[in-house]
Amino acid sequence: MADNIGNKAAHDYHLDVPAAQEGFYVKGNAHCGWGMKNRLARMFRPESGNTVMLAFDHGYIMGPTAGLERIDLVIPPLVPDVDVLMGTRGVIRSCISPAVSAAKCVRVTYDSTVLYDDMSNGGGIACDINSAIEMNADCMAVQTFLGASGESRSLELLARTADAGSRYGIPTLGVVAVGKEMERTEKFFLLATRVLAENGANIVKSYYCEGFERVAAACPVPIVIAGGKKLPELEALEMAYRAIQEGAHGVDMGRNIFQSDSPTGMAQAIGKVVHEGYTPAQAYEVYQEIKHQK
Numbered sequence: 001m002a003d004n005i006g007n008k009a010a011h012d013y014h015l016d017v018p019a020a021q022e023g024f025y026v027k028g029n030a031h032c033g034w035g036m037k038n039r040l041a042r043m044f045r046p047e048s049g050n051t052v053m054l055a056f057d058h059g060y061i062m063g064p065t066a067g068l069e070r071i072d073l074v075i076p077p078l079v080p081d082v083d084v085l086m087g088t089r090g091v092i093r094s095c096i097s098p099a100v101s102a103a104k105c106v107r108v109t110y111d112s113t114v115l116y117d118d119m120s121n122g123g124g125i126a127c128d129i130n131s132a133i134e135m136n137a138d139c140m141a142v143q144t145f146l147g148a149s150g151e152s153r154s155l156e157l158l159a160r161t162a163d164a165g166s167r168y169g170i171p172t173l174g175v176v177a178v179g180k181e182m183e184r185t186e187k188f189f190l191l192a193t194r195v196l197a198e199n200g201a202n203i204v205k206s207y208y209c210e211g212f213e214r215v216a217a218a219c220p221v222p223i224v225i226a227g228g229k230k231l232p233e234l235e236a237l238e239m240a241y242r243a244i245q246e247g248a249h250g251v252d253m254g255r256n257i258f259q260s261d262s263p264t265g266m267a268q269a270i271g272k273v274v275h276e277g278y279t280p281a282q283a284y285e286v287y288q289e290i291k292h293q294k
């Protein structure tokens with residue numbers, strides 16, 4: 001029986017205070033549902049509005065990649081320094097502890113491997129929505145190939161993933177692929193990032209380019225930049241800094257972290273740029289300091 005005798009009467013209705021109508025800080029996602037926003041908030045820190053995603057999904061098309069020969073040894077030590085882990089379900093399941101606190105972005109489509117010249121041909125679903133839910137995914141990543149033979153197929157996979165994601169509150173990350181034949185220009189990235197957002201991506205992963213501020217401005221959802229091939233550490237920090245200053249909301253970086261001579265140093269230095277506005281020189285000092293602690 002309910003114990004309803006002698007309870008304090010409710011009276012603090014704050015009639016003079018309007019109901020909290022919080023906006024939502026992740027660009028373009030203010031009208032999504034609570035679950036979707038909750039997952040986005042696990043990825044993008046409220047203090048900075050930005051994210052550091054650690055990408056280690058390269059093996060899904062490339063097999064063992066330099067620095068990722070033993071994911072079980074390389075990635076776990078970096079987890080405390082990043083916000084999101086991006087990988088395939090196979091590798092997350094086998095190499096990452098389920099007790100991990102970082103958010104997980106699961107790559108949910110497969111593509112042709114590097115054994116084929118045209119990797120856009122032959123993509124499909126590698127992890128369906130039920131499996132993504134079972135993995136407790138915070139985000140689902142779909143590779144798209146604009147300007148390649150698999151363009152339509154990859155856009156269909158993106159849209160279907162975004163449909164399923166919006167049903168269950170899981171954001172979709174649209175990944176802009178760049179291939180041998182694809183130009184890495186402002187014109188291409190303007191088109192690609194916008195097309196992905198219009199087809200349902202909640203977040204877009206693309207590349208830094210000249211004119212990036214126009215690319216970021218024209219994309220209605222956050223852009224995170226890929227690192228690309230390994231650069232000297234200072235150059236990678238400069239690229240991340242310019243991208244953030246020009247409107248990126250984070251990085252989704254792999255080789256420039258795990259192929260560094262100090263992966264922890266780079267992960268922390270990138271975090272300083274992304275979340276605290278450190279200049280490349282300041283962040284490089286952080287990298288150096290941690291490197292020499294070894």
Ligand code: R5P
Binds near residue numbers: 057228253
């Ligand atoms: C590329 O297909 C992979 O998905 C990587 O996640 C992506 O390229 C980011 O890694 P990196 O910074 O090494 O380019």
